[in-house]
Amino acid sequence: MNYLIAVLSDRIQAEAAYVALEKEEVPTDRVSILGKGYKSADEFGLIDPNEPARKQVKLMASWLIPFGFVAGYTFSLITGLDTFAWAGEIGNHAIGGVLGAISGGLGSLLVGGGVGLIIGGGDAVPYRNRLNAGKYLVVVQGSETLIRKSTSILRKFNPENIQGYTI
Secondary structure, eight states, X not given: OEEEEEEESSHHXXXXXXXXXXXXXXXXXXXXXXXXXXXXXXXXXXXXXXXXXXXXXHHHXXXXXXXXXXXXXXXXXXXXXXXOGGGHHHHHHHHHHHHHHHHHHHHHHHHTTHXXXXXXXXXXXXXXXXXXXXXXXXXXXXXXXXXXXXXXXXXXXXXXXXXXXXX
């Protein structure tokens, strides 16, 4: 599926762009306006990338932390290291398990998408930020021909940004 997203500064411009697309016979069921009074980012399906990242980190942590504990405990048991003399034999193994669990937690953060959660990522975030700033998005979905036709129509409205996507 091809998408075209144009960022327009106000509601009047967004409505005018919608009408222009309608006049040029772009099917109205393929055009959406996102912004105050219209569809929200969630209603349209503009996914907040933080939600799936949080879910993935939790899923990974649910099995990596216990696995890390067992692996750290087993490593300490097999090697017989006496790293913390004050803790005794069982204490050393328990500390090895805790350090393994911490490593599992860090692994779930890195592998599960936590880096993207921390530093952000994806195109959905800038579009959400623009919607939060009071801007409007005109989104056209359809064939490549329809997207090309819509691009030439929307360029007449001098959008802040216009971007095409193929999914």
